[in-house]
Amino acid sequence: MKNEIKILLAAPRGFCAGVDRAIEIVKKTLNKYGSPVYVRHEIVHNKNVVESLKKLGAVFVEEISEITDVSRPVIFSAHGVPKKVPEEAKLKKIFYVDATCPLVSKVHRETEQLYRRGFDIVLVGHKNHPEVIGTMGQLPKGSIKLIENIEEVKNLKFSKPLAYVTQTTLSVDDTKEIIDALKEKFPKIKGPIKEDICYATTNRQAAVKKIAPNCEMFFVIGSRNSSNSARLVEVAKKSGCKNSELIFYGKKAPLEKIKNCKIIGLSSGASAPEELVQNFISEIQKNMIVSIEEVITANEKVVFKLPKELN
Numbered sequence: 001m002k003n004e005i006k007i008l009l010a011a012p013r014g015f016c017a018g019v020d021r022a023i024e025i026v027k028k029t030l031n032k033y034g035s036p037v038y039v040r041h042e043i044v045h046n047k048n049v050v051e052s053l054k055k056l057g058a059v060f061v062e063e064i065s066e067i068t069d070v071s072r073p074v075i076f077s078a079h080g081v082p083k084k085v086p087e088e089a090k091l092k093k094i095f096y097v098d099a100t101c102p103l104v105s106k107v108h109r110e111t112e113q114l115y116r117r118g119f120d121i122v123l124v125g126h127k128n129h130p131e132v133i134g135t136m137g138q139l140p141k142g143s144i145k146l147i148e149n150i151e152e153v154k155n156l157k158f159s160k161p162l163a164y165v166t167q168t169t170l171s172v173d174d175t176k177e178i179i180d181a182l183k184e185k186f187p188k189i190k191g192p193i194k195e196d197i198c199y200a201t202t203n204r205q206a207a208v209k210k211i212a213p214n215c216e217m218f219f220v221i222g223s224r225n226s227s228n229s230a231r232l233v234e235v236a237k238k239s240g241c242k243n244s245e246l247i248f249y250g251k252k253a254p255l256e257k258i259k260n261c262k263i264i265g266l267s268s269g270a271s272a273p274e275e276l277v278q279n280f281i282s283e284i285q286k287n288m289i290v291s292i293e294e295v296i297t298a299n300e301k302v303v304f305k306l307p308k309e310l311n
């Protein structure tokens with residue numbers, strides 16, 4: 001006889017408006033300009049998305065220098081790019097379409113304005129993440145100090161007025177601790193008017209926080225290089241579900257681990273297609289009697305316009 005299991009399904013989960021827009025940009029560029037179309041870096045951090053776009057004619061490269069046919073368009077990924085990237089494309093006369101999420105572009109504009117106004121700038125984020133590379137690359141080298149954790153606040157020394165910005169996909173709670181520490185050490189530090197952690201990151205973490213304490217195990221569908229998916233696993237663990245894990249590309253539902261669970265939680269990162277969530281549930285359904293309760297903590301209606309080149 002099959003065991004019964006209840007899945008608490010987080011909502012919102014999965015694709016955000018920035019990811020939707022970036023994928024649409026690749027498809028529309030292919031429609032308008034034909035294939036191949038180059039994409040610099042994974043358009044969003046999800047292998048399934050990347051593979052499906054490759055089938056339509058997208059060619060993924062890490063740098064502009066890898067583009068062999070300069071007559072073809074190139075698209076910049078949703079994470080944003082350093083200023084030198086469009087400059088290099090212009091120099092080589094390569095037509096480009098920028099799929100940087102508008103909420104990442106907002107952080108870029110903030111850093112530029114702060115720099116112009118003479119501030120020293122601290123960026124709270126994860127070293128080597130493409131978004132962080134893109135944000136730091138809006139200004140001359142050495143103009144932004146990156147900090148990753150509260151420990152690093154202790155060693156900071158600044159002589160000019162100070163301001164901070166953050167990566168968009170950080171842990172809301174961990175970032176608050178770092179910002180509180182910054183404010184304690186530098187009471188006059190200037191922050192963004194509207195915070196930089198985006199609505200999608202905030203909403204997905206809030207949904208996980210609500211569900212995780214009631215679950216024996218929690219699963220997040222997403223890629224290993226997806227910052228917001230990794231944060232969802234951390235949030236689930238910190239909220240009381242120690243047995244939380246990421247289900248990344250190629251990893252199956254861990255049926256052996258959940259066979260004696262009564263309640264598990266499920267969510268997905270902002271770059272993970274809903275199809276992967278449904279496949280995960282179907283795998284469990286083959287082995288167990290599943291009931292699903294969707295726990296809705298916010299309704300999202302955000303839609304971003306496409307770049308003018310594609311209208």
Ligand code: SF4
Nearest residue numbers: 016018019101168198
């Ligand atoms: S996670 Fe947030 S910042 Fe990143 S693409 Fe989605 S909406 Fe934009």
